[in-house]
Amino acid sequence: MLNMDFSQxxxxxxxxxxxxxxxxxxxxxxxxxxxxxxxxxxxxxxKYEPNSKFTTHHHPIGEEIFVLEGVxxxxxxxxxxxxxxxxxxxxxxxxxxxxxxxILVKLNQFDPNxxxxxxxxTTATEWSPGxxxxxxxxxxxxxxxxxxxxxxxxxxxxxxxxxxGGEEIFVLSGEFKDEFxxxxxHTWLRNPHNSEHFPFVTTDTIIWVKTGHLIMD
Numbered sequence: 001m002l003n004m005d006f007s008q009x010x011x012x013x014x015x016x017x018x019x020x021x022x023x024x025x026x027x028x029x030x031x032x033x034x035x036x037x038x039x040x041x042x043x044x045x046x047k048y049e050p051n052s053k054f055t056t057h058h059h060p061i062g063e064e065i066f067v068l069e070g071v072x073x074x075x076x077x078x079x080x081x082x083x084x085x086x087x088x089x090x091x092x093x094x095x096x097x098x099x100x101x102x103i104l105v106k107l108n109q110f111d112p113n114x115x116x117x118x119x120x121x122t123t124a125t126e127w128s129p130g131x132x133x134x135x136x137x138x139x140x141x142x143x144x145x146x147x148x149x150x151x152x153x154x155x156x157x158x159x160x161x162x163x164x165g166g167e168e169i170f171v172l173s174g175e176f177k178d179e180f181x182x183x184x185x186h187t188w189l190r191n192p193h194n195s196e197h198f199p200f201v202t203t204d205t206i207i208w209v210k211t212g213h214l215i216m217d
């Protein structure tokens with residue numbers, strides 16, 4: 001097991017971690033949290049070298065992907081950087097990349113009743129006004145779980161707030177900050193249920209954020 005205590009705050013600067021080999025030649029990963037070596041609840045950064053592929057595999061409790069670089073593909077389509085995907089529980093595919101890509105991928109973390117198939121090109125989707133100067137791009141919601149991109153303009157401060165059900169953040173660009181530290185591009189944060197912080201930025205910043213999914217049993 002790796003980083004599976006959801007009651008603990010966690011910060012990983014993924015740019016400073018080392019790539020590890022996977023079962024597929026030319027596919028590398030940086031594990032962020034992992035229930036078991038090749039199964040169960042998993043969050044990773046995954047890199048496909050050009051012309052690399054994974055054999056057909058199933059997602060018993062779903063798969064969630066954000067394409068960070070390059071073009072990720074499977075037999076259903078091609079997904080360039082900025083694409084958000086959700087493959088529902090019970091789905092399967094054979095992923096590959098002709099030109100190479102880097103993705104954020106989350107496995108086996110869906111509510112079993114969430115069967116939505118999602119494909120969103122965030123580079124072609126409009127932003128909506130949020131609180132203060134923020135802009136928001138909703139990506140998915142199911143019961144207590146909410147996923148979105150949030151765009152922070154330079155100098156924006158957000159009021160202190162609690163995370164009912166926890167909060168997970170991946171910094172896509174710029175630098176996210178709070179009273180506990182500074183988080184540059186490709187930093188992954190996990191804030192536990194009922195945690196609190198006062199976030200702000202000093203440069204234009206975009207984050208991927210998920211809330212409400214880390215309630216402890």
